[in-house]
Amino acid sequence: xxxxxxxxxxxxxxxxxxxxxxxxPPYEPLPENVKFYYDGKVMKLSxxxxxVATFFAKxxxxxxTTKEIFRKxxxxxxxxxxxxxEKSTITxxxxxxxxxxxxxxxxxTEARKQMSKEEKQxxxxxxxxxxxEYGYCVMDNHKERIANFKIEPPGxxxxxxxxxxxxxxxxxxxxxxxIINCSKDSKIPSPPPGHKWKEVRHDNKVTWxxxxxxxxxxxxxxxxxNPSSRIKGEKDWQKYETARRLKKCVDKIxxxxxxxxxxxxxxxxxxxVALYFIDKLAxxxxxxxxxGETADTVGCCSLRVEHIKLHPELDGQEYVVEFxxxxxxxxxxxxxxxxxxxxxxxxxxxxxxxxxxDDLFDRLNTSILNKHLQDLMxxxxxxxxxxxxxxxxxxxxxxxxxxxxDNIPAKILSYNRANRAVAILCNHQRAPPKTFEKSMMNLxxxxxxxxxQLADARRELKSAKADAKVRRDEKSKKTVESKKxxxxxxxxxxxxxxxxxxxxxxxxxxALGTSKLNYLDPRISVAWCKKWGIxxxxxxxxxxxxxFAWAIDxxxxxxxx
DNA sequence: GGAACGGACTCAGAAACCTACTT
DNA sequence: AAAGTAGGTTTCTGAGTCCGTTC
Numbered sequence: 001x002x003x004x005x006x007x008x009x010x011x012x013x014x015x016x017x018x019x020x021x022x023x024x025p026p027y028e029p030l031p032e033n034v035k036f037y038y039d040g041k042v043m044k045l046s047x048x049x050x051x052v053a054t055f056f057a058k059x060x061x062x063x064x065t066t067k068e069i070f071r072k073x074x075x076x077x078x079x080x081x082x083x084x085x086e087k088s089t090i091t092x093x094x095x096x097x098x099x100x101x102x103x104x105x106x107x108x109t110e111a112r113k114q115m116s117k118e119e120k121q122x123x124x125x126x127x128x129x130x131x132x133e134y135g136y137c138v139m140d141n142h143k144e145r146i147a148n149f150k151i152e153p154p155g156x157x158x159x160x161x162x163x164x165x166x167x168x169x170x171x172x173x174x175x176x177x178x179i180i181n182c183s184k185d186s187k188i189p190s191p192p193p194g195h196k197w198k199e200v201r202h203d204n205k206v207t208w209x210x211x212x213x214x215x216x217x218x219x220x221x222x223x224x225x226n227p228s229s230r231i232k233g234e235k236d237w238q239k240y241e242t243a244r245r246l247k248k249c250v251d252k253i254x255x256x257x258x259x260x261x262x263x264x265x266x267x268x269x270x271x272x273v274a275l276y277f278i279d280k281l282a283x284x285x286x287x288x289x290x291x292g293e294t295a296d297t298v299g300c301c302s303l304r305v306e307h308i309k310l311h312p313e314l315d316g317q318e319y320v321v322e323f324x325x326x327x328x329x330x331x332x333x334x335x336x337x338x339x340x341x342x343x344x345x346x347x348x349x350x351x352x353x354x355x356x357x358d359d360l361f362d363r364l365n366t367s368i369l370n371k372h373l374q375d376l377m378x379x380x381x382x383x384x385x386x387x388x389x390x391x392x393x394x395x396x397x398x399x400x401x402x403x404x405x406d407n408i409p410a411k412i413l414s415y416n417r418a419n420r421a422v423a424i425l426c427n428h429q430r431a432p433p434k435t436f437e438k439s440m441m442n443l444x445x446x447x448x449x450x451x452x453q454l455a456d457a458r459r460e461l462k463s464a465k466a467d468a469k470v471r472r473d474e475k476s477k478k479t480v481e482s483k484k485x486x487x488x489x490x491x492x493x494x495x496x497x498x499x500x501x502x503x504x505x506x507x508x509x510x511a512l513g514t515s516k517l518n519y520l521d522p523r524i525s526v527a528w529c530k531k532w533g534i535x536x537x538x539x540x541x542x543x544x545x546x547x548f549a550w551a552i553d554x555x556x557x558x559x560x561x
Numbered sequence: 562g563g564a565a566c567g568g569a570c571t572c573a574g575a576a577a578c579c580t581a582c583t584t
Numbered sequence: 585a586a587a588g589t590a591g592g593t594t595t596c597t598g599a600g601t602c603c604g605t606t607c
Contacts, residue, residue, distance in 0.1 A: 222569075329574065383571085518572055
């Protein structure tokens with residue numbers, strides 16, 4: 001039971017043994033008959049140049065490949081892989097014809113789909129073997145699942161949003177790039193034959209097993225454990241405990257920042273207004289980013305003047321702030337929020353004599369803000385507000401929306417609605433599924449069919465009743481009963497379908513997964529299930545139940561966040 | 562102090578994959 | 585009964601937060 005184990009400060013484990021990473025399969029050159037054309041003429045590429053060309057060919061249908069920056073970055077990196085002859089011939093990407101290669105890959109995909117059962121079974125078994133050998137490690141006394149034991153294969157970098165580095169070549173990771181972390185007394189994983197690890201270290205103050213430096217941003221990538229592991233679960237639990245501590249002092253903090261709106265110091269005022277946004281709107285902290293290295297996105301502290309508009313009055317409301325900016329993953333945040341007069345006046349002050357591209361909070365950054373929060377409560381940082389507000393919203397919404405008389409599907413709809421309220425708060429959006437319209441129509445026709453079926457069943461019941469009135473025998477009574485049951489059953493089915501339709505419609509552009517997995521104290525959901533007799537499987541699938549195992553056996557129906 | 566940087570960890574949506582149901 | 589589809593699940597890897605160190 002991991003909940004009971006304790007480690008000295010900063011120590012993450014005592015024993016760690018694993019098999020090291022699985023490398024991407026080596027490049028397989030294209031068959032002779034698959035051609036690349038330059039300027040209308042067949043051209044045989046060197047293996048290295050060909051490999052990079054296939055990365056582009058595989059993405060040909062994606063709109064990425066039409067973007068100027070993507071093409072420019074790709075072409076620059078591709079040329080680095082070319083022989084000098086290739087370099088002198090291939091000077092213009094627009095003259096490159098990858099369509100034959102692209103068709104070949106499509107055919108391959110198709111062929112994979114068409115494989116016989118036996119072939120598919122064999123692949124499945126191979127994967128299982130790989131998972132069994134490399135997918136687990138031993139950390140202290142537990143065998144634990146590893147999250148990502150496969151090294152990322154080479155390919156073209158695809159950032160999110162308008163990323164300046166899109167299209168750049170993500171190089172192949174070799175054993176010589178890899179740092180292994182494990183305990184001294186474990187069996188140290190061996191590198192592939194003929195290769196060496198970059199380094200083997202024994203650092204039990206960190207949780208990762210393998211790391212390497214990626215070539216696009218120069219950042220470090222890690223292999224770590226699965227969410228079901230002790231080390232992740234314990235951390236997750238701690239996160240929610242910190243948020244619960246915030247619950248106890250949030251009123252005090254709110255009073256404090258409201259006072260600070262009046263401060264003589266500009267820095268304090270900015271801090272207080274920013275904190276108000278973080279608290280009220282669940283904005284992210286907003287670290288500074290290096291210009292030109294990433295997409296231009298912001299969070300609270302990095303908001304610029306151009307990201308907000310002030311409306312002294314809008315649609316009958318006073319002091320409205322209109323937010324419009326790109327947040328994490330270049331997801332747009334758009335919101336019109338009535339705020340307190342003091343906040344509004346402060347914002348006007350902060351914006352005075354500034355250009356649109358100037359920082360709104362020019363005296364503030366996340367480090368200043370977090371230092372202040374640390375003084376208000378131990379372990380408090382900006383992101384704790386997101387966790388706190390998400391979880392408390394779920395709890396509140398569940399209380400408000402759950403109708404004790406509802407059946408299980410209707411209660412689950414209520415749960416999803418509560419979940420949705422949180423996703424909206426946290427601005428968790430998704431692109432509407434490509435098949436959305438169609439699937440909605442299918443569902444509607446199912447509903448129509450069910451309605452007809454219900455009408456039929458009701459007619460039959462009516463005539464059975466009439467019949468029974470005349471005959472007054474046991475047999476016709478029984479018929480009435482069974483027809484009644486049929487009507488009830490169909491009504492229930494119809495209701496289920498309608499609930500499904502509502503749920504899906506409301507969920508069109510909302511992503512529930514992120515909040516469910518990362519922001520909602522799972523004990524709230526577990527308690528709710530227990531209270532209303534909802535099977536936990538209706539709320540959490542298998543993976544989620546594994547991740548939240550700690551909460552499932554911890555929480556009783558009276559759990560309060 | 563505070564900026565710059567490296568490092569380690571959480572959180573993010575898209576895409577690939579799988580499976581159960583239809584046709 | 586094979587093939588096609590829809591929708592849920594898993595994988596993938598990029599994008600944040602936050603902390604410690606150094607100058």
